[in-house]
Amino acid sequence: MKIAFIGTGNVSTALGLYFKTKGFEIQGYYSRNHQSAEKAAQLTHSHPYISPEELINDSQMIWITTPDDQIEKVARQLSELPVPQKNEKLILHASGVHSLEILNPLKDKGYQTACAHPLLAFSNPVLAQQKLNNVWFGIEKTDEENQQLTDFFNTCGNKTLSIDSDKKTLYHAAACVLSNYLVTLLNASYRMFEKSGVAKDDIQKATTPLLESVIDNLKDKNCADALTGPIKRGDEKTVSMHVESLSAFMPEMLELYTLMGKETLKMLASALNRI
Known part of the structure; x- marks a missing residue:
């Protein structure tokens, strides 16, 4: 052909x-x-x-x-x-x-x-x-x-x-949420790392293994099972501390963090309902 x-x-x-x-x-x-x-x-x-x-x-x-x-x-x-x-x-x-x-x-x-x-x-x-x-x-x-x-x-x-x-x-x-907005989310994360005092030149290299581990987790699990972190563990105090820190240092990121947290809770609730 x-x-x-x-x-x-x-x-x-x-x-x-x-x-x-x-x-x-x-x-x-x-x-x-x-x-x-x-x-x-x-x-x-x-x-x-x-x-x-x-x-x-x-x-x-x-x-x-x-x-x-x-x-x-x-x-x-x-x-x-x-x-x-x-x-x-x-x-x-x-x-x-x-x-x-x-x-x-x-x-x-x-x-x-x-x-x-x-x-x-x-x-x-x-x-x-x-x-x-x-x-x-x-x-x-x-x-x-x-x-x-x-x-x-x-x-x-x-x-x-x-x-x-x-x-x-x-x-x-x-497809755009996955390929385009994942990059946007990474950029938001990088900005938060930089604000926390991490050297800008180190951020991408330092976080790549973390990102790769997330992708590896997703290869054999559904999203809810692959999830890690304070919301999955039910650490409400940790989440509250995140909100306080963002409010103090990066209030422009608070809406994004809150929205992603709510979507994460919905995902976990949906997974529990399927059990």
Whole structure:
């Protein structure tokens, strides 16, 4: 199968590198910024296209990996191009927030359509490619089974999640809470460490083992069982001391601390109700 990408960011470059390791031929990349297409093509030993029409004609699986806000426009533009005579091509997008309906202009022209969202934070494409072996892809439920896509991910060895079409944005919100807001929460923690007198340059290195231990705990346990700390132990005095300290030194963090504490109590109560 020949795979190509429209859009040349970290996601498409990482996916190209990854699919290449699985034995698939990476046909190339197209972008309005031809220099970025050349860069992605160079990394994947593929071709930088100067037109999307040529890319579609040369490929069997075409990924739209532009920013989310551009997918609808790209799909519409592609649907206006001449349709290949033998149209057995699959065009899919990798957005976690947009549903499959955004590709309807292409479906109406006879293309197979799908969406597959990789549950991974893409910052460096080379590092991301190394992690993709264990990544799950969010696949939208459809009335028609897309056997080509199912076989493709089976070949790659990746597992998939089935997502309700009308709850796609909720799925993406969940992914953002995990990947984006975890970073925000870490930043809040780092600020509190710094305020307590810990040297700023030491904070990240010193706390990484703690963070890694939390992630390790979660691998074999549910959230309630993996939880540690004063709320889990019922140390009300410790929590009160935290609140007093934040009120005195970092009142701007008090709302966040209180909110997280309330959510933690809800989680523990829910776990007890299931017993």
